[in-house]
Amino acid sequence: MTKYIKIIVLFLTLSACGQNVMEMKTPENSTEKFAEFIAKKKFVEENYYPGIANEKMRPIFTDKINSVASDFKSVAESENPTEKKYQEKIKIGLSRFADVYMELDTEDRERVCTYFEELMDIVGLESSNGQLNKFMYGFDPNELIKEK
Template sequence: MTKYIKIFVLFLTLSACGQNTNGMKTPENANEKFAEFIAKKKFIAKNHYAGIADEKMRPIFTEKVNRAAADFKNVAESENPTEKKYQEKIKIGLSRFAEVYMELDTEDRERVCTYFEELMDIVGLESSNGQLNRFMYGFDPNEMTNKN
């Protein structure tokens, strides 16, 4: 019986050691992907997106998106990247658009969200916790469906 208890305790110890609370492993090619992301021209006509509505806003919006990429890169390179840290960077990144929010038409807001989704994909973050929906629509539609 004691042998089984020892094995059970050993198993629990090994299980606990293997857990990383909300920690995320940064993909090996993340730095390369961040560099590519920052270097690419943004808010240009692509797929169903006609390009930025007001051309003079392109460098301003691009700079805000690239700052978010730099924020994500800093978290990715940190000792302990976590979902919570990335969520905070999404919040900060989206808040940078507050002063120019009225300059963003619907397609431009969608494009901003697409860029954030690309950043999330680089690090393997699966959810913005509704932040992108709140930015896009002013509320999180998922919260509405969860109340019913």
């Protein structure tokens, strides 16, 4: 009996470890949602966001975030979209902001993260695995919790 329990525990552990490589089901309306996302005007005043601090940077930031949307769309339309592929696109997308990072004030960085979260919602991705926290704060606060 314990042999079977060990096998079940091993199977569950292996399945949990492989979660990020498992195929994700792309929502049926994702193509329309990506098109809406790319079409909307970005970095404008809305809700609690005051709008972009440096107006000259709006087209640059918009192009960068729209590139992320295109990357996500290509994964969503691929034969086997996986969490790992989306995580890689988040990493690439955030790296696109490296050359303008000093131009982003706190509100603009928060807005960038919000746009990433919107894209993640379109495809049903639940976590950036700390990448957005590292972009926003320079570290992942969840890592501090794990260390304690």
